[in-house]
Amino acid sequence: MLVEKVKGESRIAAVSRNARRAGLAPGLTLADARARIPQLWVEEMDRQADARLLDAVAEDCDRVTPIIVIDAPDGLVLDITGCGHLFGGEAGLRAGLSKRFGRAGLNVRTVIAGAPDTARALARHGRVAIVAPGEEAAAVRGLPIAALGLAHKDQLAISRAGLKTIGALADRPSALFTARFGEEMTGRLARLQGLAPSPLTPRRAVPMLWAEQRFAEPIGRMEDIEATLANLGEEVxxxxxxRREGARRMEAGFHRADGAVRRIAVETGRGLRDVRALMRLFRERLDAVADPLDPGFGFDLVRLCVLEGESLAVSQPELDGRALEADEVANLADRLSARFGQERVLRFVARDTHDPARAARSVPVLQEAADAAAWPALSAGEPPLRPPRIFDPPQPVAITLAEVPDGPPRAFHWRRREHRVVAHEGPERIAPEWWREASAEARDYYRVEDADGRRFWLFRVGDYGVEGAPPRWFLHGAFG
Amino acid sequence: MSKAGLEVLKREVARLERGSSPIASARFSTGVADLDNSLGGGLMRGAMHEVFAASMLDEASAAAFVIGLALRAAPSAPVLWVRQDFVGLELGEIHAPGLAELGLSPERLILVKARDGPGVLRAGEEAARCPPLGAVIIEPWGNPKTLDLVASRRLMLAAGRSGVPVFLLRAGGAPLPGAAATRWSVKAAASVPLEASAPGHPVFEVSLMRDRAGGAGRSWIVEWNRDVRSFSDVGDEGGSSLSGGVVPVSSGGPHPEEHGLRRAG
Structure with missing residues (x-):
């Protein structure tokens, strides 16, 4: 028997079969139960552990169908549309699941019906196993009112009116109930009878399409796994x-015979429909994952899902060479992203700002991002005015020989060397973006060249001759 | 066979041929005739070229020289740059507007950031096998253990097959035995000053440390001009005019007029 604290009182949360037979039921206080049966075995209720177990069971059910809804705290709804034939019909599927869970020490009730709410209610309150198509309304007639899952006081009101079963409710005009209990109740009744569609929110994204392969003998060799994946890839x-589409996001699920599932996902920069490119992506991912795919006793199901796609025209043989080349570069970017991680394969987009440190932004190649601005136009004849490399943060430099207030230093110390400035240009004043950083000061930038021909980008913060601290100098970048 | 199918086949054959034969003829010029001649007509396209900085303070110049070479090799194709994270910390992060100032339009660049030496080499080799790329720049830090003779041969081989020039920018590195077609040492050199003694276009002293074809041991002072995307020979004049505020008569530079038009800084 399990207890949990409700409003400061220990109440029974769940009971075993034996305890139920002894007349104990959830809701009873622990003190009452102890008074009736002193030798109770009591454990603390652990809802999180329950949720974890339910999730593990759901994960295992993923081998039947990827569309699974968690019906907390203790139910699962599986959408098995079109899955039955793989398991020898619906009855076979049901028997197989029950046997599998029985072996794992779980006691489950399974009902197959044409509507999720019907199946859910029958599993909790009924005795039917499989509801024939179209028989949903008849199947739920005998169920108690509790099957509607209404608030306690509504339920009480209905039973006080002498209505004990769903059938009794269904025989009366629904307008009556709508007036008394609201739309919600009649909606539930209709869904229960399979007369209205039930919205489902599966625990994982429902794939756009998928292909899977089951094995009577679990497979474990890497070559077999790759060959399987390639077959599924072709099918997908x-x-x-x-559908004239290409895959943007895909996931391969490897179901181990012991129920564990390992998933490997890949993303591409644009719709992909080429098996070879696809397999190379998966191979990169498989190579790159820190802990390799551990087959244990082998995988008995491999499923390849397309989670997201985009329309992709049917390629023409006369596709011009340029497009083919762009495709090859995109494939390369996909592979590198799969191996090193999206955030490490980057491109640059311009940003509309005059703050040099923020003028360019790097974004993952796979991510769509439009340039916020055009790259600044360059005027002919100018030398580079911005360095190809900048330090973040800028590096402070010590001035060893200062010059006139408005000029750059005549010499400065950086990286264990003194640099004598022989040529310079500036200042270029760059005002701070005060709306971004209130305390920032304006910077006066100089391009300088030292006696060895090295070109640097220096800036000064603060002014000479003003009360207080002398200006500070920083090296922001190095020109070639 | 349909006409379109035949076309595809033809292209495929052309591609295979390109990949299998050492493309001795495919060279690109630096723009400096003397330098090109001593290399036998420019740098080999399908090959790996190794570039060192003469000192830590010259790393930016080495990078700019490599960007220049990449632009000479590929005026418009995408360029892939693989960089080890530590290089950015030590020598500065890539600043896209600065690349644009050198003539490399940032939208052409794909930057791959790798954590360690093996990652850099792996990504670099993968990229070197992709023929549509204009150039691959590989920038590991120091002397990674994995950058041995075998690794450098593999890069050379990949470049030879794809025809993509590979530039191994050896930030903070020292020469090791390797298979590079050419090996360069780059040092910043005094620019030809503009009006009001403003620093001018980038100038480097480049030394050919090694050339598999045998022309090593010489050095040149070259200037990079972004507008024409070419190097040019500065000769000795560039070196001697660094102290003056005078606009040089520019005996070696190919663009004397532009200097005169420049506004004062």
């Missing part, structure tokens, strides 16, 4: 071709 690409 055929389906994509039929």
């Amino acid at each position: 690409c055929r389906m994509l071709l039929a």
Whole structure:
């Protein structure tokens, strides 16, 4: 028997079969129960552990169908549309699941019905196993009112009116109940009878399309796994071709015989429908994951899902060479992203700002981002006015020989060397973006060249001759 | 076979041929005739070239020289740059507007940031096998253990097959035995000052430390001009005019008029 604290009182949360037979039921206080049966075995209720177990079970059910809804705290709804034949019909599927969970020490009730709410209610309150198509309304007639899952006081009101079963409710005009209990109740009744569609929110994103392969003998060798993945890839690409789409996000799920599932996801920069490119992506990912795919006793199901796609025209053989080349570069970027991580394969976009440190932004190649601004136009004949490399943060330099107030230093110390300035240009005053950083000061930038021909980008913060601290100098970048 | 199918086949054959034969003829010029001649007509396209900085303070110049070479090799194709994270910390992060100022339009660049030496080499080799790229710049830090003779041969081979020039920018590194077609040492050199003694276009002293074809041991002072995307020979004049505020008569530079038009800084 499990207890949990409700409003400061220990109450029974769940009971075993034996305890139920002894007349204990959830809701009873622990003190009452102890008074009736002193030798109770009591444990603290752990809802989180329950949720974890339910999630593990859901993960295992993923081998049946990827569309699974968690019906907290203790139920799962599986959408098995079109899955039955793989398991020898619906009855076979149900028996297989029950056996699998029985072996794992779980006691489950399974109902197959044409509507999720019907199946859910029958599993909790009924005795039917499989509801034939179209029989939903009849199947739920005998269920108690509790199957509606209404608030306690509504339920009480209905039973006080002498209505004990769903059937009794269904026989009366629904307007009556709508007036008394609101739309919600009649909606529930209709869904229960399979007369209205039930919205489902599956625990994982429902794939756009998928292909899977099951094995009677679990497979474990890497070559077998890759060959399987390639087969599935071909199937998926055929389906994509039929839909004139390409995959943007894919996931391969490897179901181990013991129920553990390992998933490997890949993303591409644009719709992809080429098996070879796809397999190279997965191979990169498989190579790059820190802990390799551990097959344990082997995988008995491999499923390849397309989670997201985009329309992709059917390629023409006369596709011009340029497009082919762009494709090859995009494939390369995909592979590198798969191996090193998206955030490490970057491109630059211009930003509309005069703050040099923020003028360019690097974004993952796979991510769509439009340039916020155009790159600044360059005027002919100018030498580079911005360095190809900048230090972040700028490096402070010591001035060893100062010059006139408005000029650059005649010599400064940086990286264990003194640099004598022989040529300079500036100042270029760059005002801070006060709306971004209130305390920032204006910077006076200089391009300087030292006696060895090294060109640097220096700036000064603060002015000479003003009361207080002398100006400070920083080296922001190095020109070539 | 359909006409379109035949076209595809033809292209495929052309591609295979390009990959299998050492493309001795495919060279790109630096713009400096003397330098090109001593290399036998420019740098080999499908090859790996190794570039060192003469000292830590010359790393930016070495990078700019490599950007220049990449632009000479590929005026418009995408350029992939693989960089080890530590290089950015030590020598500064890549600043896209600064690349644009050198003539490399930032939208052409793909930057791959790798954590360590092996990652840099792996990404670099993968990129070197991708023929549509204009150039691959590989920038590891120091002397990574994995950058041995085998690794450098693999890079050379990949470049040879794809025809993509690979520039191994050896930030903070020292020469090791390797398979590079050419090996350079780059040092900043005094620019030809502009009006009001403003620093001018980038000038480097580049030394050819090694050339598999045998022309090593010489050095040149070259200036990079972004507008024409070319190096030019500055000769000795550039070096001697650094103290004056005078606009030089520019005996070596190919663009004397532009200097005169320049506004004062």
